[in-house]
Amino acid sequence: MSPLEQTVYLWLEERGVQIEDIAELTFFLQADFFSDVTMEECIENVQTVLTKREVQNALLTGIQLDLLAEKEILREPLQQMIYSDESLYGIDEVMSLAILNVYGSIGFTNYGYIDRLKPGILCRLNSKSDGKIHTYLDDLVAAVAAAAAARLAHTRAHSSTIIIE
Numbered sequence: 001m002s003p004l005e006q007t008v009y010l011w012l013e014e015r016g017v018q019i020e021d022i023a024e025l026t027f028f029l030q031a032d033f034f035s036d037v038t039m040e041e042c043i044e045n046v047q048t049v050l051t052k053r054e055v056q057n058a059l060l061t062g063i064q065l066d067l068l069a070e071k072e073i074l075r076e077p078l079q080q081m082i083y084s085d086e087s088l089y090g091i092d093e094v095m096s097l098a099i100l101n102v103y104g105s106i107g108f109t110n111y112g113y114i115d116r117l118k119p120g121i122l123c124r125l126n127s128k129s130d131g132k133i134h135t136y137l138d139d140l141v142a143a144v145a146a147a148a149a150a151r152l153a154h155t156r157a158h159s160s161t162i163i164i165e
């Protein structure tokens with residue numbers, strides 16, 4: 001694992017997010033389509049998504065901005081916008097696109113779905129119950145889970161094609 005990737009795992013953990021939490025979202029997204037999908041398979045796909053440099057960069061940038069907002073040291077008007085997770089801010093969602101772009105269109109649909117339902121860890125991050133600011137992290141975590149679900153779907157479609165051939 002590269003030092004950058006290690007930092008991503010460390011920062012996620014510091015912000016209260018385990019790989020299993022993200023994998024649970026991936027499982028939630030794919031269980032209806034593949035009845036035999038396992039948590040292990042979801043974890044593996046999340047880990048693969050986290051090896052991508054653009055994914056790592058998006059996570060580190062977003063978490064850093066959340067942290068600075070939490071410490072109340074951003075310059076206005078950004079401090080207020082990120083601190084209060086202002087609905088018209090929208091750059092947290094834009095940053096998530098960098099992650100979704102890696103695995104194509106299935107990722108976008110998956111992202112929209114869990115972003116609306118907010119299952120599992122997304123509900124916890126959104127509720128601000130830990131007293132932390134997760135304006136960026138909730139969207140980034142949803143995007144990693146959605147990208148992992150897209151990758152899982154592509155991998156499965158690809159292996160079934162090989163069997164047919």
Ligand code: MG
Pocket residue numbers: 085092093134135136137138139
């Ligand atoms: Mg957000």
